[in-house]
Amino acid sequence: MNAVLGRTADLHEAERFLRLFHTENPAVGGLHARLRDVAREVTRTGTYTHTYEELEFGARVAWRNSNRCIGRLYWRSLRVRDRRQVGTAEGVALECVAHLREATGNGKIRPTITVFPPDTPAMRGPRVRNEQLIRYAGYRTPGGVVGDPRNAGLTELALSMGWRGGRGRFDLLPLIVQPGLGEALLCNLPGDAVLEVPLTHPEYPWFADLGLRWHAVPAISDMCLEIGGICYPCAPFNGWYMGTEIGARNLADEDRYDLLGVTAERLGLDTSTERTLWRDHALVELNVAVLHSFERAGVTMTDHHTESRRFLTHLSKEEKAGRVCPADWSWIVPPLSGGATPVFHRYYDTRVLTPAFVHHR
Numbered sequence: 595m596n597a598v599l600g601r602t603a604d605l606h607e608a609e610r611f612l613r614l615f616h617t618e619n620p621a622v623g624g625l626h627a628r629l630r631d632v633a634r635e636v637t638r639t640g641t642y643t644h645t646y647e648e649l650e651f652g653a654r655v656a657w658r659n660s661n662r663c664i665g666r667l668y669w670r671s672l673r674v675r676d677r678r679q680v681g682t683a684e685g686v687a688l689e690c691v692a693h694l695r696e697a698t699g700n701g702k703i704r705p706t707i708t709v710f711p712p713d714t715p716a717m718r719g720p721r722v723r724n725e726q727l728i729r730y731a732g733y734r735t736p737g738g739v740v741g742d743p744r745n746a747g748l749t750e751l752a753l754s755m756g757w758r759g760g761r762g763r764f765d766l767l768p769l770i771v772q773p774g775l776g777e778a779l780l781c782n783l784p785g786d787a788v789l790e791v792p793l794t795h796p797e798y799p800w801f802a803d804l805g806l807r808w809h810a811v812p813a814i815s816d817m818c819l820e821i822g823g824i825c826y827p828c829a830p831f832n833g834w835y836m837g838t839e840i841g842a843r844n845l846a847d848e849d850r851y852d853l854l855g856v857t858a859e860r861l862g863l864d865t866s867t868e869r870t871l872w873r874d875h876a877l878v879e880l881n882v883a884v885l886h887s888f889e890r891a892g893v894t895m896t897d898h899h900t901e902s903r904r905f906l907t908h909l910s911k912e913e914k915a916g917r918v919c920p921a922d923w924s925w926i927v928p929p930l931s932g933g934a935t936p937v938f939h940r941y942y943d944t945r946v947l948t949p950a951f952v953h954h955r
Contacts, residue, residue: 598783601638601954602640602641603743603822603823603824604823605632606823608823609822610822610948611652611948612625612629613929617647618651619647622647629736644821644822648821649674649821652822652831653781653819656732656821656950659948661678661922661944662709662922662925663830663833663925664901664937665853665904666832666908666919667907667911668893669908672706674709678709678712679711680710681711682720683773683778684807686710686720687769687771687781688857689708690722690727690781691784693708693832694725694783694813695787696787697811697832698810698811701891701892703832703833705834706831707726707829708829708831709819709827709829710823710827712824713824713825718774718827718830718917719825719827720827721771721828721954722770722816723751723770723771723816724748724816726812726816727813727830728811728813729742729767730745732746732749741764748846749767750770751876752770753758763874766782766783767784770794785833787839788811789810790807790810792887793807793883793887795882796883798860798879801860801883805858806851807818810834810888812832812835814832815828815830816952817829817952817953820951820952821948829951834894836897837896837897837898838881839879840928841883841885841930842928845880846880853880854873854876854877854880857874857880861918863875878930892940898931899934901928902928902936907922918946919943920946920947921942925942926942
């Protein structure tokens with residue numbers, strides 16, 4: 595249960611989380627005293643405050659519990675930036691930019707989360723309207739969408755707030771930050787906060803002429819971090835990309851950049867019948883280009899075969915630790931050559947665990 599405006603924190607959820615925290619961190623000690631203090635704080639204020647250690651553990655376990663994420667082997671490495679004291683729109687925007695700079699480094703991407711104030715009975719926490727901190731604009735025109743169709747609605751909102759887009763295919767959208775009180779704020783991302791990779795192909799020089807690129811850091815910003823009955827509605831977090839996320843989804847899906855046809859044409863493939871498997875051929879070459887380009891640029895990225903094996907290593911470790919490892923098969927199996935990866939050939943536990951990242955309700 596969320597601790598949203600007008601609702602008190604759920605003591606049952608708080609106790610369950612604190613017991614989990616102390617079980618996995620036995621050196622901390624003082625469980626019963628902590629439970630007593632939290633109960634008193636909830637009775638007095640309707641909510642309670644996590645220690646930094648609890649926040650760090652909760653954020654990491656939320657990643658560990660993310661049943662749609664194949665890259666959970668490194669959940670313990672998540673860097674937690676505690677910014678619960680930052681609640682203004684300007685402050686949130688500045689910290690989101692700082693998050694991107696720190697997570698990006700020089701291309702060696704670091705899994706990072708920045709946690710802003712939670713929802714409480716007295717005050718809503720801030721929110722970021724963007725699905726991810728970095729997104730490309732999508733402009734609706736009579737001839738279709740220029741750019742990323744997924745972001746057409748957000749683009750129109752930004753334009754209505756005074757943003758001037760460049761009408762290009764890869765225009766960076768501004769952040770739209772909604773504070774707990776007051777008006778939403780537009781924040782343009784500075785160039786040094788966004789690392790982009792131009793896409794080329796190791797065998798086809800013409801691929802560079804397509805003018806494609808993609809950003810290095812997938813920082814999800816529209817999900818709530820729920821820990822022990824407390825909702826942190828603004829907690830942008832990132833890992834690094836798996837190549838198929840870009841090559842087989844963002845660039846290939848018909849409701850995104852829809853580049854299979856263009857790629858097939860430049861490859862000279864026979865598109866007159868599905869039996870030539872032209873889509874499959876074009877899809878593979880798109881993914882080859884993505885992996886090649888990120889490696890050439892020195893930017894962290896993994897491929898779906900490697901990550902599938904890593905996920906089964908993670909699954910084995912969790913089982914040895916006596917923990918459930920939930921997974922959604924439809925998300926864990928890669929969108930390219932799924933049957934050739936080891937994650938395809940088994941079933942998974944589908945239960946929902948907390949702490950967790952959830953979409954706002």
